Amino acid sequence: MKTSNHELEEIFPKGQKGPSDFFTGNAFNIGLVQVDSIYTTAVGNVYFEPGARSNWHTHPSGQILIITDGKGYHQIEGQPIQVIKKGDVVKCPPNVRHWHGASPEVGLQQLYIVPNTENGIVDWQESVTDEQYSIK
Amino acid sequence: MKTSNHELEEIFPKGQKGPSDFFTGNAFNIGLVQVDSIYTTAVGNVYFEPGARSNWHTHPSGQILIITDGKGYHQIEGQPIQVIKKGDVVKCPPNVRHWHGASPEVGLQQLYIVPNTENGIVDWQESVTDEQYSIK
Numbered sequence: 001m002k003t004s005n006h007e008l009e010e011i012f013p014k015g016q017k018g019p020s021d022f023f024t025g026n027a028f029n030i031g032l033v034q035v036d037s038i039y040t041t042a043v044g045n046v047y048f049e050p051g052a053r054s055n056w057h058t059h060p061s062g063q064i065l066i067i068t069d070g071k072g073y074h075q076i077e078g079q080p081i082q083v084i085k086k087g088d089v090v091k092c093p094p095n096v097r098h099w100h101g102a103s104p105e106v107g108l109q110q111l112y113i114v115p116n117t118e119n120g121i122v123d124w125q126e127s128v129t130d131e132q133y134s135i136k
Numbered sequence: 137m138k139t140s141n142h143e144l145e146e147i148f149p150k151g152q153k154g155p156s157d158f159f160t161g162n163a164f165n166i167g168l169v170q171v172d173s174i175y176t177t178a179v180g181n182v183y184f185e186p187g188a189r190s191n192w193h194t195h196p197s198g199q200i201l202i203i204t205d206g207k208g209y210h211q212i213e214g215q216p217i218q219v220i221k222k223g224d225v226v227k228c229p230p231n232v233r234h235w236h237g238a239s240p241e242v243g244l245q246q247l248y249i250v251p252n253t254e255n256g257i258v259d260w261q262e263s264v265t266d267e268q269y270s271i272k
Contacts, residue, residue, distance in 0.1 A: 041251045
């Protein structure tokens with residue numbers, strides 16, 4: 001089986017392509033829960049095509065990722081890249097730099113949960129280089 | 137096609153059967169994010185077999201449900217039953233009575249997000265009667 005032929009389950013509409021200022025490659029975002037003062041939580045889905053990834057970024061109150069299909073990478077600065085796949089749940093603490101995206105061969109479907117949005121949502125930083133993206 | 141033969145996508149392990157004090161029928165819960173003081177958010181998945189539903193209950197800071205497969209019902213007290221299906225996202229405000237579960241013929245896979253858990257998580261109440269469960 002060629003993993004490149006893996007067809008991912010689509011639960012949500014694909015949404016809009018993320019801007020190249022914040023993403024390398026093709027990543028599509030759809031918001032599912034908009035920020036408000038009642039739930040103080042932002043929720044959405046990102047589909048990363050193979051090879052696509054976010055820039056480095058931080059969240060003032062951290063972030064929870066729930067992987068619903070495919071295979072990808074998550075890296076907290078200073079730690080090894082974590083391989084993430086369908087069914088995995090990973091967290092990044094407040095104000096800690098991280099990035100996430102698809103593996104080179106298989107895309108990634110991931111829900112994100114940003115809690116306590118009264119503190120802010122995201123601080124976008126520089127892109128993830130090809131060298132940073134390659135697992136040694 | 138008989139809807140009763142619909143096979144649901146399983147993203148997460150099935151988890152433990154919910155107690156009959158809180159659920160009618162067979163509902164299985166797996167915790168994905170445990171409550172802590174950093175993320176102040178509880179996340180998990182419930183699989184409701186056809187006909188299964190929660191009791192009436194409230195959440196001190198509300199709840200967000202994300203339906204990943206199947207078909208079910210959500211009812212906020214005093215409002216009509218909402219039919220919910222794959223890709224739907226519904227919310228219940230703080231301290232408002234609601235229940236959720238599968239349809240009679242097709243099960244339901246649903247993620248739940250409970251925000252601001254420093255205020256508490258859930259207050260379980262009485263079961264949903266067969267009459268309340270039937271859509272007229």
